[in-house]
Amino acid sequence: MKTILLCVLFLPCILKAETKFVVYQVKGNVSFTQNNITTTLKIGQMFNDANAAIHVSYNSSAILICNNYSVINLTSPDTYSLLKLADSCKEPVGSVTSVYFRFVWDELTQAHSSIEEHRRKYMHNIGAVTRGCEGLQFFSNYDTINYSSGFFPVKWSSASSAPVKLVLYNDETAEMPLLKIDVADGLINLNTIKDSLQTPGGYYWNIRTGNSENCPRKYLKLWDKKSFQSFCDSVQNLIPANLDNAEKMYMLAFILEYNYFYAESYNYYKLANNKNPSNKKYQNSIQLFMKTYFSQ
Amino acid sequence: MRYFFKRDTILATISVFIVILIVGVLPLNMHALSPIKLVLSDISFNDLAFSPQNAQNMPKDDRIAIINIDTLQRQGIADLINKLESFSPTAIGLDVLFLEHKDSAIDNYLLQTLKAYPNIVTSEQLEWQENKTHNTDKPAVYNMFRNENLKAGYVNFIGEDSGVIRYYSPFEKGNDYNYTAFSSAIVKVANPGAYNTLLKRDKETEWINYKRTADQYYIFGADDILHNSTDSSFFKNKILLVGFYSSNPNYIEDKHFTPLNKKFVGKSIPDMDGIVINANIISMVLDKAYIHKSPLWFNILLAVFITWISFAIFLHFYLHRHLSFYIVVPIIQLLSAIVSIYVSILLLRFLKVNIDFTLSVLAIIIAIEVFHFYEALALGLHKKYRYKTIFTTKTHPK
Numbered sequence: 001m002k003t004i005l006l007c008v009l010f011l012p013c014i015l016k017a018e019t020k021f022v023v024y025q026v027k028g029n030v031s032f033t034q035n036n037i038t039t040t041l042k043i044g045q046m047f048n049d050a051n052a053a054i055h056v057s058y059n060s061s062a063i064l065i066c067n068n069y070s071v072i073n074l075t076s077p078d079t080y081s082l083l084k085l086a087d088s089c090k091e092p093v094g095s096v097t098s099v100y101f102r103f104v105w106d107e108l109t110q111a112h113s114s115i116e117e118h119r120r121k122y123m124h125n126i127g128a129v130t131r132g133c134e135g136l137q138f139f140s141n142y143d144t145i146n147y148s149s150g151f152f153p154v155k156w157s158s159a160s161s162a163p164v165k166l167v168l169y170n171d172e173t174a175e176m177p178l179l180k181i182d183v184a185d186g187l188i189n190l191n192t193i194k195d196s197l198q199t200p201g202g203y204y205w206n207i208r209t210g211n212s213e214n215c216p217r218k219y220l221k222l223w224d225k226k227s228f229q230s231f232c233d234s235v236q237n238l239i240p241a242n243l244d245n246a247e248k249m250y251m252l253a254f255i256l257e258y259n260y261f262y263a264e265s266y267n268y269y270k271l272a273n274n275k276n277p278s279n280k281k282y283q284n285s286i287q288l289f290m291k292t293y294f295s296q
Numbered sequence: 297m298r299y300f301f302k303r304d305t306i307l308a309t310i311s312v313f314i315v316i317l318i319v320g321v322l323p324l325n326m327h328a329l330s331p332i333k334l335v336l337s338d339i340s341f342n343d344l345a346f347s348p349q350n351a352q353n354m355p356k357d358d359r360i361a362i363i364n365i366d367t368l369q370r371q372g373i374a375d376l377i378n379k380l381e382s383f384s385p386t387a388i389g390l391d392v393l394f395l396e397h398k399d400s401a402i403d404n405y406l407l408q409t410l411k412a413y414p415n416i417v418t419s420e421q422l423e424w425q426e427n428k429t430h431n432t433d434k435p436a437v438y439n440m441f442r443n444e445n446l447k448a449g450y451v452n453f454i455g456e457d458s459g460v461i462r463y464y465s466p467f468e469k470g471n472d473y474n475y476t477a478f479s480s481a482i483v484k485v486a487n488p489g490a491y492n493t494l495l496k497r498d499k500e501t502e503w504i505n506y507k508r509t510a511d512q513y514y515i516f517g518a519d520d521i522l523h524n525s526t527d528s529s530f531f532k533n534k535i536l537l538v539g540f541y542s543s544n545p546n547y548i549e550d551k552h553f554t555p556l557n558k559k560f561v562g563k564s565i566p567d568m569d570g571i572v573i574n575a576n577i578i579s580m581v582l583d584k585a586y587i588h589k590s591p592l593w594f595n596i597l598l599a600v601f602i603t604w605i606s607f608a609i610f611l612h613f614y615l616h617r618h619l620s621f622y623i624v625v626p627i628i629q630l631l632s633a634i635v636s637i638y639v640s641i642l643l644l645r646f647l648k649v650n651i652d653f654t655l656s657v658l659a660i661i662i663a664i665e666v667f668h669f670y671e672a673l674a675l676g677l678h679k680k681y682r683y684k685t686i687f688t689t690k691t692h693p694k
Contacts, residue, residue: 127452216396
């Protein structure tokens with residue numbers, strides 16, 4: 001009876017200890033042993049006991065994420081002591097993929113918090129209009145866009161009835177635009193700019209109403225197919241090979257969006273969703289993307 | 297009544313809360329995996345307590361007037377403020393963010409105008425920057441006219457991104473900063489007594505007691521005021537909120553979802569401009585019509601009481617009407633959940649009291665599993681240690 005009581009009293013304290021790893025993916029037969037009890041390893045499972053171990057069987061694998069967002073890929077059949085695995089978490093991570101693993105870590109480890117308890121995380125709704133660019137309102141944050149190919153509409157609204165042109169410059173202070181495109185309906189597909197310009201590189205663009213530009217210029221980098229593919233390859237090389245294809249697509253989409261490749265990330269979100277249409281995370285991401293960039 | 301004070305009833309009740317405590321401290325994001333969360337994202341039954349019909353029947357709040365700037369820019373806004381100040385309002389809240397410098401002459405004209413009147417409150421935006429491991433405590437403040445001689449308040453509401461705005465934070469304090477919400481700063485100028493009441497409540501978040509839609513506020517166009525087409529005497533001793541308002545439901549810049557949305561589930565179009573939400577907050581603070589939230593100890597006590605009564609009833613059926621037990625108990629569980637939600641809505645709607653029944657409902661839901669677990673445990677202990685339990689003699693006679 002005393003043992004039961006002690007367990008009940010101390011269990012919360014034990015469980016509150018800092019989490020070192022979280023399981024991101026499991027394939028095949030992978031188990032986890034702690035205090036001589038062996039259980040099947042599950043996605044989202046967290047552990048911090050250095051004396052525990054993970055057993056990977058043949059044709060099986062597991063991917064763990066450390067609390068510094070580095071990834072440990074267990075592919076060979078073996079027994080892995082968590083004490084040794086913890087050493088892999090000590091190195092700081094600066095790779096392009098760490099931003100995605102941070103997102104996964106947060107998704108899997110954050111205990112549910114109510115809006116009232118963590119209000120500052122939910123204070124992004126602003127109850128005021130902004131008066132900056134006279135007569136012009138952009139619908140999203142387009143300060144920087146990387147673009148290679150695909151559909152992506154840039155949208156704005158103009159209070160003026162004067163003709164509207166999109167103007168493109170070589171640099172932020174240039175006086176003579178490289179390109180002027182008449183635009184109507186408050187939107188332009190980035191493909192139109194790329195087709196008109198042909199040459200890849202960094203440009204600054206703005207919306208000219210009548211003869212005036214009332215907003216700061218925005219940066220657009222056009223990528224040729226080869227450079228973009230090379231960027232994607234560099235990201236894909238860092239993605240664990242044993243991830244399923246849908247998750248690989250999703251991870252690439254996430255990283256592309258983070259790096260301002262909006263049109264391209266949308267394509268990969270769709271590809272991930274097509275490969276696994278029942279995945280709620282993929283469905284929600286597409287809906288959120290459309291709401292953020294396409295809905296207004 | 298017979299089983300209320302039996303040791304088994306009390307210990308089984310305690311077991312329920314031990315289970316909840318253990319599950320509660322598990323560092324698992326169960327909420328993220330919940331299909332209910334995915335399906336009913338950002339839905340709260342409490343929204344049903346706020347009735348759009350009632351709001352439309354409320355009398356207009358004649359202490360507040362909303363001035364719609366429409367497409368007015370900085371120079372026009374400065375002209376408008378000069379004009380409005382000539383009408384002797386109590387306070388003017390400028391619900392417009394200026395985040396970057398534009399034409400220096402016009403910016404200076406606007407700044408001098410704002411500084412000329414002590415009853416003006418400008419808007420600013422707070423943003424807590426995230427770093428890799430934690431949120432930094434001190435927020436970044438965006439307001440290009442921020443100045444010691446100018447009153448300012450932040451216009452951030454609390455809610456999920458593009459979600460329903462149910463709460464706001466009246467004050468944001470930290471070790472070396474103290475910011476005031478836009479609405480709080482206006483009330484401080486207009487009605488120090490009401491402001492002190494808000495201050496004394498010392499709440500980090502306040503529910504917004506939505507009582508009025510835009511139709512229940514007086515709204516004027518800036519052009520009409522600048523062209524002297526309105527009765528200027530109306531504005532004397534009023535709180536004037538200067539910002540953007542659009543009656544066009546498709547123009548959603550600064551429009552937000554609120555509990556007054558006519559569609560409870562599957563909301564499609566945001567229903568209220570930020571300036572009208574601020575007007576509702578100001579009305580609430582002036583009227584001292586706050587929503588009172590029950591303290592945690594009360595919620596726990598209520599949950600314990602409900603669980604205790606439930607167990608006494610469960611025991612009665614289990615020991616005396618064993619067959620009925622399996623029919624009655626699920627009905628009690630379902631009814632408890634429905635009644636709790638209904639009572640919660642009624643209390644919020646009519647008494648403006650929010651009692652959180654989550655713990656009570658959770659306890660009722662898991663009660664039957666814990667009941668059987670407790671029975672097995674009690675029998676085991678009885679067998680080994682001669683632990684006295686009601687189950688031994690009544691349900692499992694030897």
